[in-house]
Amino acid sequence: MSQKVNTAKGTRDYLPVEVRKREYIFKAISEAFQRYGYESIETPSFELSGTLLGKYGEEGDRLIFRILNSGEKLNKADLEALQNGQLGKFANSLSEKALRYDLTVPFARFVAQHQNELTFPFKRYQIQPVWRADRPQHGRYQEFYQCDGDVVGSDSLRNEVELLQIIQQVLQGLKLPGFTIKLNNRKVLAGIAQVCGVEQELSALLVTLDKFDKIEKQGVKDELTLKGFSSQVLDKIEPLFQLQGDFEERVLQMRVFLSGNELGLKGLEELSYVHSKLKDFLPEREIIEFDVTLARGLNYYTGIIIEVKAHSVQMGSICAGGRYDDLTALFGLKGLSGVGISFGADRIYDVLNTLNLFPESLNMGPEILFLHFSEKHVDQCDIWAKYLRERRKKVEVYPSAVKLQKQLKYANDRGIKWVVFYGDEEAAKQQLILKDMITGDQRTYNADSWLTDWLG
RNA sequence: GAGGUUGUAGCUCAGUAGGUUAGAGCGUCGGAUUGUGGUUCCGAAGGUCGCGGGUUCGAAACCCGUCUCCCUCCCCA
Numbered sequence: 219m220s221q222k223v224n225t226a227k228g229t230r231d232y233l234p235v236e237v238r239k240r241e242y243i244f245k246a247i248s249e250a251f252q253r254y255g256y257e258s259i260e261t262p263s264f265e266l267s268g269t270l271l272g273k274y275g276e277e278g279d280r281l282i283f284r285i286l287n288s289g290e291k292l293n294k295a296d297l298e299a300l301q302n303g304q305l306g307k308f309a310n311s312l313s314e315k316a317l318r319y320d321l322t323v324p325f326a327r328f329v330a331q332h333q334n335e336l337t338f339p340f341k342r343y344q345i346q347p348v349w350r351a352d353r354p355q356h357g358r359y360q361e362f363y364q365c366d367g368d369v370v371g372s373d374s375l376r377n378e379v380e381l382l383q384i385i386q387q388v389l390q391g392l393k394l395p396g397f398t399i400k401l402n403n404r405k406v407l408a409g410i411a412q413v414c415g416v417e418q419e420l421s422a423l424l425v426t427l428d429k430f431d432k433i434e435k436q437g438v439k440d441e442l443t444l445k446g447f448s449s450q451v452l453d454k455i456e457p458l459f460q461l462q463g464d465f466e467e468r469v470l471q472m473r474v475f476l477s478g479n480e481l482g483l484k485g486l487e488e489l490s491y492v493h494s495k496l497k498d499f500l501p502e503r504e505i506i507e508f509d510v511t512l513a514r515g516l517n518y519y520t521g522i523i524i525e526v527k528a529h530s531v532q533m534g535s536i537c538a539g540g541r542y543d544d545l546t547a548l549f550g551l552k553g554l555s556g557v558g559i560s561f562g563a564d565r566i567y568d569v570l571n572t573l574n575l576f577p578e579s580l581n582m583g584p585e586i587l588f589l590h591f592s593e594k595h596v597d598q599c600d601i602w603a604k605y606l607r608e609r610r611k612k613v614e615v616y617p618s619a620v621k622l623q624k625q626l627k628y629a630n631d632r633g634i635k636w637v638v639f640y641g642d643e644e645a646a647k648q649q650l651i652l653k654d655m656i657t658g659d660q661r662t663y664n665a666d667s668w669l670t671d672w673l674g
Numbered sequence: 675g676a677g678g679u680u681g682u683a684g685c686u687c688a689g690u691a692g693g694u695u696a697g698a699g700c701g702u703c704g705g706a707u708u709g710u711g712g713u714u715c716c717g718a719a720g721g722u723c724g725c726g727g728g729u730u731c732g733a734a735a736c737c738c739g740u741c742u743c744c745c746u747c748c749c750c751a
Contacts, residue, residue: 224724227742277749280675320751348751353675355745362751425749514750535751562751591709626711641709655711 228352228360238580239570240363243392243563244345247365250388251343254380256367259342261324267316273323273548275421275517279306281350283360284313317349321366322518322545322558329370329556330549338371338554345563357533357565368558370546375488378522378541379495381559385526385537386500388561393575396529397536398505402512403489404520404540406472409482410510413475414454416447423447424513427458431511435459438511458510465493468508488522518542524559528569536565583612583632589625590616591641598665599640605669629655640665 225231232240248258264285271279287294296304296311318324321344329336345365352358367384369377382399389397407427411420426441433441438459439452457475461468469490476482489508496506512523514535521541528536539559546554570576586606588599596615603613614634616625629637639651639660650668653660663671 224742275749277675281749350750351675352750353748354743358750364751538751560751565751589709621707622709623707623711628711630711637711639709643709651710653710658711660710 226360228354228358230359235581236567239576240563240567242576242580243566243570244363244365246391247388247561247563248343248345250384250391251367253387254341254384256341256343259325259328259344260346261318261321261328261344263347264315264317265324265327267310267314269327269549270316270319270323273518274319278319281352282319283317283349283351284309285315285317286313318346319350320348321346321364321560322368322542325366325368325558326545326556327549329554330546330551333551339369339377340371341367341369343367357568359564362565363563365561365563366558368556370556371554373543373555375491375522376495377557378488378492378524379499381539381557382492382496382506382524383499385524385559385561386505389526389528389537392566392570394528394569395573395575396505398507398527398529400507400509400512400525400527401489401492402509402523403485404523405481405485405488406476406510407485407513409476409479409485410455410458412481413479414451416451419445419447421517427455427511428513430459431509461508461510465506465508466490468510469493472508472510485521492522514538518545520544522557531569531572533565533569533572535562536569537561581633583634584614585612585634586614586636586638587625587629587632587634588613588615588638588640589622590619591639592619595640595642595645598645599638602638602669609673626655 251258267284270282274281286292291314292312294311296308299305299307299311325342325344329340343366345363347361347363349361352360354360367381369381385399407424408417408420411417411423414423416423422445423442426438426445429441430438442452443449457471461471463471469486472486473483476486493506493508500506512525514523514525519540520543524537524539525535526537527533537559539557541555541557543555544552545556546552588596588603590596590599596619599615603615606613616628626637635655637653637655639653644650644665648665649662650665651660651662652668652672
């Protein structure tokens with residue numbers, strides 16, 4: 219290699235062994251969704267800027283990759299805006315398309331656009347890459363795959379329950395030893411703000427509250443003080459840091475905190491309902507946790523908020539989601555409530571890799587390789603190979619008659635278990651040798667009957 | 675978007691008071707073994723020292739810029 223080459227920042231290549239592992243994850247997720255009747259859809263990699271901009275909060279727009287206009291359209295560049303330092307306006311004049319930032323907003327657009335072609339409640343899953351102009355860090359990429367499942371057109375909490383079951387099944391299916399599903403509810407958070415009389419500063423309060431697990435109580439208080447919250451408010455929220463016990467016990471404590479606040483109590487009721495239903499389904503409900511400080515979630519969430527973290531590995535959340543009552547309204551379709559979750563496939567990959575949880579079988583290549591002695595004998599090998607492939611075996615015939623040492627090394631490197639020796643010596647005796655590359659054992663078979671003998 | 679850090683062979687890394695021809699291990703390739711791999715032994719190939727500029731008689735090393743890596747914010751899968 220004479221020139222230094224690299225993938226772009228925050229992106230990476232996937233070698234065959236990595237693709238096998240990724241497909242293992244995708245398969246676990248898509249099969250789980252399918253078992254619950256979700257249909258797969260796809261949307262374009264990029265959308266009109268207007269579809270995406272403004273949907274993810276003020277910070278969100280900054281992280282959206284913009285696609286530069288090409289050709290004559292560049293003449294539309296608003297140089298005046300540039301002169302005046304209006305960078306946002308200038309950027310908009312240069313770009314009218316953007317790479318999707320997540321799968322939820324494009325899905326909302328999709329539902330609004332195809333409302334007459336869909337049957338509601340509509341359940342879909344979608345596995346595609348998304349792009350964020352974020353600064354790469356451990357477990358954070360600029361291109362990564364999300365695996366979303368959403369239900370729109372039903373406000374039943376049974377959908378939440380179903381999605382949580384799916385999460386549990388996927389993660390259990392992937393043999394993840396431990397994980398915590400944290401739940402909260404936007405209504406509870408709104409209730410907290412109302413009780414404290416800071417409804418106007420709701421999002422400022424939530425952003426800080428959400429950092430509780432990281433910066434702890436004092437850190438939260440310091441930051442809130444810095445943001446101008448009064449000491450009365452700080453005193454008022456004190457009980458939020460003192461919650462103890464299991465899910466229901468915490469709900470009870472919050473009932474006291476939110477007593478008289480209709481919205482907040484409604485949120486608690488929802489949480490309680492979801493938790494009680496899960497009890498019937500999930501064998502290990504202790505992994506379900508009520509976390510009042512969980513505020514994370516995009517600003518379109520209105521109900522339940524979900525976040526999942528893996529145990530015994532330091533990594534951000536591997537799955538997140540929530541209910542959004544009005545997302546499609548932004549695209550002209552009102553009165554349609556949705557709830558969804560999003561698995562972070564790349565993070566799940568990193569977790570499974572770190573904990574060495576991928577099955578050993580993923581390292582295996584084709585099952586059997588026919589060594590190539592000469593064109594004369596390889597024709598017979600092709601016939602056998604065809605027979606085996608028709609029986610769903612992964613089979614290779616080495617392409618040329620290079621020295622055996624090289625062919626065996628090839629088999630070894632590829633993780634091929636069986637190799638077949640069929641050269642002059644074997645052909646003369648109407649035999650072949652089958653060698654087990656793992657144990658090193660080899661056995662002679664009759665060339666006419668080995669297939670049935672070996673296949674059993 | 676703000677701050678910090680890193681970059682030498684395919685990989686992991688040595689290499690500074692600036693000084694001939696930039697090294698090792700692993701991997702790769704060839705041979706020992708022209709019909710037996712994963713072990714061993716011998717040998718070989720492989721580097722614009724991230725990129726661009728500057729300081730200097732002389733830069734992998736010092737300075738500036740840029741890109742990348744990793745980290746802290748921000749935000750999030």
